[in-house]
């Protein structure tokens with residue numbers, strides 16, 4: 001499969017969304033997130049965000065939702081109609097609920113919300129998640145000095161998102177969370193989902209036309225991560241840009257039956 005499989009329009013829109021989030025994150029004050037670094041909880045795989053106190057500025061959150069809406073409509077005028085429901089439903093209590101449910105990865109809530117308001121299923125969760133991320137990113141920035149490794153099976157040590165993308169830095173595998181942007185080390189040949197380090201069941205797939213990237217797959221949990229050798233880059237891309245620029249690898253991995261979080265079922 002060639003690298004051209006991901007549409008340029010999709011990439012452009014998501015690049016703009018990442019730009020918005022970077023600005024939002026800068027506008028947050030330091031007290032917006034208070035983290036507690038509980039070593040015992042961290043070593044048990046509890047994500048830092050689960051124990052953090054988020055002081056959400058609800059009017060600001062509502063403003064961000066409006067800004068995302070503006071961007072989506074600008075990109076595709078059919079979105080105007082699809083997002084019209086926001087005028088009727090968005091208020092402070094809905095915003096608070098969206099934040100809580102997005103933090104809790106509650107897909108069921110967002111599915112129900114979409115059904116109830118007759119909107120496309122992806123929309124409510126996407127909006128909530130997009131506006132939540134700057135807070136997670138602030139939590140990650142504060143926690144970063146204490147984050148060196150992650151507990152296999154628990155996802156990102158800050159936000160709990162399954163591991164997805166890593167950079168090869170001087171031969172070492174450094175995982176980057178595209179959601180909260182925290183980074184941590186893992187052993188080069190170990191599965192970053194289940195911790196499998198049996199070389200017989202760990203494989204690497206490469207993609208035509210992309211010599212800098214590879215997909216590391218695990219035959220035990222059927223998980224994959226994308227590994228990019230970034231030494232060719234003069235300016236290293238942010239984790240979210242790296243994830244976006246390597247979407248073609250996700251297509252290849254998923255077409256071959258691998259998943260970002262592993263299947264959850266161990267083969268043996």
Ligand SMILES: [Zn+2]
Nearest residue numbers: 156159177180
């Ligand atoms: Zn994360």
Ligand SMILES: [Zn+2]
Nearest residue numbers: 191194218221
């Ligand atoms: Zn695995």
